[in-house]
Amino acid sequence: MRDVMVVGVGTTRFAQYEDRSWIDHGVEAVSAALTDAGLAWTDMERAYCGAMGAVGPYAGNRVGHELGLTGVPIQNIDNASASGNSAFHSACLAVGTEQCDVAIGFGVGQLGRSMGNNMGDEGQVRRFVARAYGNAMAIFALAAKRRMHEFGTPVEAFAKIAEKSKHYGSLNPHSQIRKRYTVEEILEARPIADPLTLPMCCPVGDGGAAVIVASRHVAARLGAAPVRVRHTAMYGETFQQERAWGHALMLAEGARDFYETAGIGPEELDAVQLHDATANEELEYYEALGLCGVGEGDRLALDGETGPGGRIPVNTDGGLISRGHPLGPTGCAQIAEITRQLRGQAGPRQVEGARTGLIQQTGAGEVFFLHMLTRE
């Protein structure tokens, strides 16, 4: 596969809006990415839109209508939280396999209001109720409680991750939550599912994000900062009896394969974006991604090694629990943040000298993506 370069990124501020739709967010994000790249919508040879079904059918086309019916072929993808990553991955493959020279992956979403209680027909609802599957945060909480039991993880480790996230979010103008919290405030906040409190969980909101990729010769013509997609991969779920831990277990297997293929290991990473629906999920992925050994995630969090000035800064834009998580655009927002870090454009949250960044995203525990970007 030929080299693929990131040439443009755009994000909207994730939040709950009463006066804007997810279509507006899509248009704003794509327009921002086009401006960033110095390209026009008509330059796009392929477009891929990540959105969860709840926003409605053919979401990408509805955004495309607003951008111009100029013949840009748009493919829609639903992979839950990883929908935006799927769109980016597809755009990379289109350019990498020489189907085109320029492609865009974007995502739109509206988590919460557009989903409502839409769990399907009564038969589906009964299957959710039967197993007490009403609160997604409870599933993460079960994993947190088990970890505390097995490893002696203190709840302060989860609070420290949330505190770090809020700190980074306060430095990001596109973050949904910009208020800083102390560890004590996080521990005393409204409980959601023991031991998780509200600031340890991702909020619901709306948003859009977009990433444009191009062949090396197009990127050179644009004069774009040389950010290369070193590797991108998609992995499927493997059977794990212990479902609460299944995500981390399958991610660990995939990460080993990914690093080997990329030729870059976790010790060479400068910044990481990962799926932190909750603070304890972030901690699990420290270990699964090899940022530390199994059982060492608590120490990594408590020592501030994943925060500003730490050994391996994680979720420098605030991550899901501060920047926000409207599902569809989340993956593209992750990629935008790593791109900004590698360009040296991350402002007060900049990781000095960042040259290699990793993005990880999980979709409903069924699929996950890994992308690695490098600054040349």
Add this chain to the structure above:
Amino acid sequence: MTEHDTPFIVEEWMGASPGGHVILKGRRCRHCDVVLWPPVARCEACGSADLAPAELGPDAELHSITTDWTGTFLGYPHLVGQVRFPEGTFVQGFVAAPIDGAPAIGAAVRLVPFPVKVQGTELVTYAFEPTGEQ
């Protein structure tokens, strides 16, 4: 149906057991011996379609437990647990205990009938009730 004629929430997933308990109707893979619940058409572990009926419960061990303070489905804060059956199968569900009397991880539990309402209809699912043993 339960012994009190209230329908199970998903009839093909569970059944009544002697002593007023509940069992879960799963599948055992004849190829890799994994026991799965809810019942599936093919083994999630190996893909085999050679499955036999298998029952889980009523005894299990509490693997993890949390308080769902949002009260989703029941309308009030309640306990949610995950148990491990002797066959190695993990299952999530409600815990039939007060929040201030929550059993500890590792506690022995039994599946008992647990009343719920779905769109106004009274139904029964299972819940994990502590036996008082570790």
